[in-house]
Amino acid sequence: MFRWSRFSAIAYKEFIHMRRDRLSFAVMLGIPILQVTVFGFAINTTVDHIPLVVCDLSNSKEGRDFAQRLVNTSYFDLVGWVDSYKSAKSYIDHEKAKAAALIPENFPRDLRRGEAQVGVLVDASDPLLASSALSTVAQVGLIMNIEIMEESGGGAGLSSPAIDVRTRALYNPDLRSAVYIVPGLIGVILTMTMVLITSVAIVREREHGALEALITTPVSKIELMSGKILPYVVVGYVQMTLVLMVAWLMFDITPQGNIAFLYSVGFLFIVASLGVGMVISTIAKTQIQAMQMSFFFFLPNILLSGFMFPISSMPEIIQKFSQILPLTYFLVFLRGVLLKGTGPAELWPYIWPLLIFAPAIVTVGVLKFSKKLT
Amino acid sequence: MHFLEAQNNASPDIEFVIEVEGLSKRYGDILAVDNIEFNIKKGEVFGFLGPNGSGKTTTIRMLCGILQPTSGTGRTVGFDISTQSERIKEHIGYMSQKFSLYDDLTVIENLRFYAGLHSIPKSVRENRIAQVLERAGLQDRRLQRAGSLSGGWKQRVALVCSMVHQPKVVFLDEPTAGVDPVSRRRFWEMIYRSAEEGSTFLVTTHYMDEAERFDRLVFIDKGKLIAQGTPEFIKRTEFRHKLWEIKCQPLSTAEEVLRHSPDVIETSLQGVTIHVATSLQFSDVDSLVGALTRGGVKVESIHETVPSLEDVFISLAAGNNEHTGELT
Missing domain, CATH: 3.40.50.300 (P-loop containing nucleotide triphosphate hydrolases)
Known part of the structure; x- marks a missing residue:
């Protein structure tokens, strides 16, 4: 029989531990703020401000116009203007530039004929940067081509909208990484802190010798577990709120969907993460072991859940594996609610797995915990 | 309810x-x-x-x-x-x-x-x-x-x-x-x-x-x-020996001497004295004192004493060890 007095005694004690352990408390609140700031600014998968050197052999108005257009995209910063292929390459060799645009001698003439070519040299030691540079130059060339065709009246059929990928980027019109990263961070931060905190919860009592006294009282396993979980549900909500605040204040990301909906599904994920920590806590013998197991759980979550890399580009077997991680579902949910304002009906496929996982993992934790010693 | x-x-x-x-x-x-x-x-x-x-x-x-x-x-x-x-x-x-x-x-x-x-x-x-x-x-x-x-x-x-x-x-x-x-x-x-x-x-x-x-x-x-x-x-029931309390110096030498005496069953140090267990029939105190003196020990007093629980347990534990064939 569930006794409120025993449950609240455990929960109250955990609150005191939390309040008295200033360092851990600061870490619990500091992690969300710090991580969002650092991750939001530092993880940048769109590459811009690539140092560019231009080698204009044509020395023409058209050549300078083309170079200017490249710089105008803000994907490039002009760092040099040279007149030979050799010196352009030496810019790249000496790490002064990452890309070079080579404009041939008869660029203006070829341009009018519609057969202009531009050479691009890229330092491909960073593939992400290389592909970004190549596609930008290609786009600029394409746009320029179309404009010239229109001017010369040669292609009425091509006056339809120019192919500009950026105008088609939904929900994140500027293609900012922060917009993609920050909502996911709510899930990642919750996974990390919730699992880590609870994984040591039971082990700490055991190492300290208090567990023996606890299990000789009438407190039931459910009272013990839920009493230990409750304070951290509160912490989880505080962390979620902090991330949302930072997202809003620093990255101008405001939730498009229903906040109440966000917080209620958030509860499922918080409980799921705490449950994983509980299970670890019943298996681990020492706090060190518990922490190692937490990190072991954390790593696939951060790499395979779709937080860093799109799941669709993973091998099939890894995709299957990512489907057992609660974070995979929660991330889709978070991006849906925060960026697109998607509602429960559309997100249901990502909610019900959490609805099953959360109570299941807590049940495993309760069953695995024993009021007997071995 | x-x-x-x-x-x-x-x-x-x-x-x-x-x-x-x-x-x-x-x-x-x-x-x-x-x-x-x-x-x-x-x-x-x-x-x-x-x-x-x-x-x-x-x-x-x-x-x-x-x-x-x-x-x-x-x-x-x-x-x-x-x-x-x-x-x-x-x-x-x-x-x-x-x-x-x-x-x-x-x-x-x-x-x-x-x-x-x-x-x-x-x-x-x-x-x-x-x-x-x-x-x-x-x-x-x-x-x-x-x-x-x-x-x-x-x-x-x-x-x-x-x-x-x-x-x-x-x-x-x-x-x-x-x-x-x-x-x-x-x-x-x-x-x-x-x-x-x-x-x-x-x-x-x-x-x-x-x-x-x-x-x-x-x-x-x-x-x-x-x-x-x-x-x-x-x-009363578990101590089946006679117990003597000897006040003497130096204690370590005394213990060594007493251990080699055929009459002594057990010895244990108790603060500044030494407790010696003998068979219930034993009464030849002088021979013990003699042996100690010959070994260079200065004996101050010797008298029979009531065993404390500690004496009993030391003797019981010793007995249990003998029983299981283990050395202390």
């Missing part, structure tokens, strides 16, 4: 608070507790003596219902330790060797925590806590963090935590280990007072000088129960 609960929680009317029959616990090849039997009556302060690793803690854990016995039966407050362990937990208090206090909680917070775990009604909780604090002389320290208390105070807090719900039996595992003599004395006073009010205590210790404090006791060595009864009874 209340009435029903009260009936449910009441343990059967019993003469013995603890009954143990043929209880054993095996860990792999090691028999930690080997077929022990004893009973404890209501209101007794019952001692569990033995060297470290003799199976005392294992036995207590089984009686508290947190360790499943390998074989044998036991009943605590009338409930079976293997099948009704959760019922037992409503009626017992347990103070483990590590004191199990939360260092970052204050004294009163620790007490409230255990009071909550035992569902002491809110209406009486604060009164009860104030009462136990006063009895333990802890009022002035009630707002102090448990971690900042010295060993003796910690022990007292741990004791009241295990008793705040007025349990029928209190298990104290090595409660006086590492605590100064003054604190130990106060601690025992608290236990006697509670026992007079009807609580039953099972206390383990490896301090032999505490043995005389128990109403009854058992002596356990290597998992085997090798003596039980009142201190007087054990001294």
Whole structure:
């Protein structure tokens, strides 16, 4: 029989531990703020401000116009203007530039004929940067081509909208990484802190010798577990709120969907993460072991859940594996609610797995915990 | 509802608070507790003596219902330790060797925590806590963090935590280990007072000088129960030698000399004297003194003495070792 007095005694004690352990408390609140700031600014998968050197052999108005257009995209910063292929390459060799645009001698003439070519040299030691540079130059060339065709009246059929990928980027019109990263961070931060905190919860009592006294009282396993979980549900909500605040204040990301909906599904994920920590806590013998197991759980979550890399580009077997991680579902949910304002009906496929996982993992934790010693 | 609960929680009317029959616990090849039997009556302060690793803690854990016995039966407050362990937990208090206090909680917070775990009604909780604090002389320290208390105070807090719900039996595992003599004395006073009010205590210790404090006791060595009864009874029945107390110098030489004497069965150092066990027929004191003097020992006095429990246990433990063919 569930006794409120025993449950609240455990929960109250955990609150005191939390309040008295200033360092851990600061870490619990500091992690969300710090991580969002650092991750939001530092993880940048769109590459811009690539140092560019231009080698204009044509020395023409058209050549300078083309170079200017490249710089105008803000994907490039002009760092040099040279007149030979050799010196352009030496810019790249000496790490002064990452890309070079080579404009041939008869660029203006070829341009009018519609057969202009531009050479691009890229330092491909960073593939992400290389592909970004190549596609930008290609786009600029394409746009320029179309404009010239229109001017010369040669292609009425091509006056339809120019192919500009950026105008088609939904929900994140500027293609900012922060917009993609920050909502996911709510899930990642919750996974990390919730699992880590609870994984040591039971082990700490055991190492300290208090567990023996606890299990000789009438407190039931459910009272013990839920009493230990409750304070951290509160912490989880505080962390979620902090991330949302930072997202809003620093990255101008405001939730498009229903906040109440966000917080209620958030509860499922918080409980799921705490449950994983509980299970670890019943298996681990020492706090060190518990922490190692937490990190072991954390790593696939951060790499395979779709937080860093799109799941669709993973091998099939890894995709299957990512489907057992609660974070995979929660991330889709978070991006849906925060960026697109998607509602429960559309997100249901990502909610019900959490609805099953959360109570299941807590049940495993309760069953695995024993009021007997071995 | 209340009435029903009260009936449910009441343990059967019993003469013995603890009954143990043929209880054993095996860990792999090691028999930690080997077929022990004893009973404890209501209101007794019952001692569990033995060297470290003799199976005392294992036995207590089984009686508290947190360790499943390998074989044998036991009943605590009338409930079976293997099948009704959760019922037992409503009626017992347990103070483990590590004191199990939360260092970052204050004294009163620790007490409230255990009071909550035992569902002491809110209406009486604060009164009860104030009462136990006063009895333990802890009022002035009630707002102090448990971690900042010295060993003796910690022990007292741990004791009241295990008793705040007025349990029928209190298990104290090595409660006086590492605590100064003054604190130990106060601690025992608290236990006697509670026992007079009807609580039953099972206390383990490896301090032999505490043995005389128990109403009854058992002596356990290597998992085997090798003596039980009142201190007087054990001294009378278990010590089958004559005991002599010799005051002499230097003690180490004396011990060496006496060990080689054919009349001496055992020797043990007791402060500035040496205790020597001989057969009951032995009376030739002069030959002992002679041997000592020849060995260069200056003998001040020698006389027959009443064995202490410590003497009895040393002799019992020695006997048990001989029995199992082991060297001390």
